[in-house]
Amino acid sequence: MNYLYQTPQPDQEIHQHPYLWCNGKIINIENFGFPASTHGFHYGTSIFGGTGVRLCKDGQWRIFRAHDHVQRILDHAQGFGLSVPFSHPEILEAITKICQLNLPSLNRQVADDLYLRMALDPSDQGLGVGSSNKADFIIFSQDLTQYLKIAEGKTGASLLFPGPGLFCRGDKRTSLSFLKSASNYGIGNFWKRIAKQFGAVETLATFDDESNNYSLSETTGACIFLIMKNNTIVTPPLESMCLDSITRRTIIDICHHLGYDVKDNQPLSTNMLWKANCVFLVGTWAGPVFIEEILYDPSYPEVPIEIYTKNNGKEFFQWIINNLNPEPHRYLTSNPAYDFFRQLEKIYWAIVRHDLSLIPAGIEIPESWHTLIP
Numbered sequence: 133m134n135y136l137y138q139t140p141q142p143d144q145e146i147h148q149h150p151y152l153w154c155n156g157k158i159i160n161i162e163n164f165g166f167p168a169s170t171h172g173f174h175y176g177t178s179i180f181g182g183t184g185v186r187l188c189k190d191g192q193w194r195i196f197r198a199h200d201h202v203q204r205i206l207d208h209a210q211g212f213g214l215s216v217p218f219s220h221p222e223i224l225e226a227i228t229k230i231c232q233l234n235l236p237s238l239n240r241q242v243a244d245d246l247y248l249r250m251a252l253d254p255s256d257q258g259l260g261v262g263s264s265n266k267a268d269f270i271i272f273s274q275d276l277t278q279y280l281k282i283a284e285g286k287t288g289a290s291l292l293f294p295g296p297g298l299f300c301r302g303d304k305r306t307s308l309s310f311l312k313s314a315s316n317y318g319i320g321n322f323w324k325r326i327a328k329q330f331g332a333v334e335t336l337a338t339f340d341d342e343s344n345n346y347s348l349s350e351t352t353g354a355c356i357f358l359i360m361k362n363n364t365i366v367t368p369p370l371e372s373m374c375l376d377s378i379t380r381r382t383i384i385d386i387c388h389h390l391g392y393d394v395k396d397n398q399p400l401s402t403n404m405l406w407k408a409n410c411v412f413l414v415g416t417w418a419g420p421v422f423i424e425e426i427l428y429d430p431s432y433p434e435v436p437i438e439i440y441t442k443n444n445g446k447e448f449f450q451w452i453i454n455n456l457n458p459e460p461h462r463y464l465t466s467n468p469a470y471d472f473f474r475q476l477e478k479i480y481w482a483i484v485r486h487d488l489s490l491i492p493a494g495i496e497i498p499e500s501w502h503t504l505i506p
Contacts, residue, residue: 149234149246152272153226156218158233161272171263172253176314179212179267181205183378183416184276185231185246185505189487193235193505195248196484198227200378200500205250208311214252214267223250224503226271231505234273243275247417279417280333280354287465288424291413292323292332294456295432296346296402299323301339301373309349309373316375320352322449327352329453330427334413338402339372347399349373354415355380358400358408359469365394372399379414386479389495392472406461409469419484420477422470427458 152161172178183201188194202223209216218226227248238246251270254263282289299319301309308315323335334351341347349372350356357367365387368374384394405411411423433455439448464470482490486502 149237149273149275151230151233152270153230154270155268156222156226158229169259170253171256171258172314174259175261175263176318177212177263178251178253178314179205179208179214179312180249180251180314181208181312182247182249184484185235185248185273186485187244188485188502189489192486193231193246194486195227195231195503195505197378197382197501198224198503200381201250202227204312204376204378205252208313209252209267211311212308212313213265214254215265216252216267216269218269223269223271228503228505230271230273235505239275243277245276246273247276248273276417279415280413280421282333282421282424283331286424288422288463289334289413290330290332290460291334291336291351291411291423291426292327292330292458293336293402293405293426293428294323294326294452294458295429296338297340297432297434298452298456299335299337300346301337301349310370310375312375317353324352326449326452326456330456330458332427333421336426337373339368339399341399345399346402347372348402348404350375351413354413354418354421357383357394357412357414358404359410359412359472360404360407361409363392363469363472365392366398366400366404367394367396368400369397377415379416379419382483383414383420383476383480386476386483386495390476390479390492408463409467410463410473412473420473420480422473422477423463425460425462428461429456429458431457433457 150161151158181201181204183196183198185193185195202220206216206220235246249272252267255266255268256264280289327333327335334354336351336356337349338346339349348368350368355367355374355377357365359365370376387394405426413421413423435451439451479491483497
């Protein structure tokens, strides 16, 4: 089997790293191609996960929460019905080896860190819905560049919220939103393109509890946190079709260490967005990102049925662009909630970079959170 990875984005330079691990073997990426019948290419059946490899304060390279990321991909592969012929220690060893081989090729003019990606894709190459439970396991890397870009002159990013009913997570009985899978992220890719059309970095989704009571979910590729006026920190529960993000867990742990209780077990109404003092996103690639404004259309445009049916959806993308007229709801930076976010952000990066001098006393970091690259 052959693969080609790391297709550059139009506005982002991607530096190709020379080695990847595939089914137990180290392979030079130049020897890979892209088979046209790869099942995931046509039907989106892969399971994936990624983490950052960070240059730490002491000059050593460490993989952040590698154990947790490996366990999650094993868990999600099981949930997706894919067989993984490698153990947790074997995968961890493979990750470390790929880092050792690829770190010398890191383009330091583009990025300070390396992004590590694991992916499982069904092995069979035959077309048709349905595949075997056998999967190819690939581990590869690229330069870790900026994911949620903050526009020049701004202190934070813009987030698009198109209205409760437009970008809504699926039925929890059949949706795979809780899995780190290609099937989950397909619709997110679409709404990421919509966000870019309006100058935003992400689009915020809602969750329908089957009675048209929309609550907040997550964005196309990150989890959302709100700091309310009483300094209560809230984030949508996993039951709202949110991914059990490892960065989300890290932020919740830090808040608890700082004496703040994060409420993550109750659905959040969409109106809470406008009552919050501070909003921020978190993700493995991006870390914590302050949201300076939410772009929101209060008219709740509803897509006409003929857009879906008469032309088989041909005009759907353009209809959204033409009929969504979002207005900015901005968040102030002159308040204690924003100051707390910056403190949280500083501690997060101190932990990720293993800078013990900046981690407040009383915050104990599990040894398993940092895997040293020899």
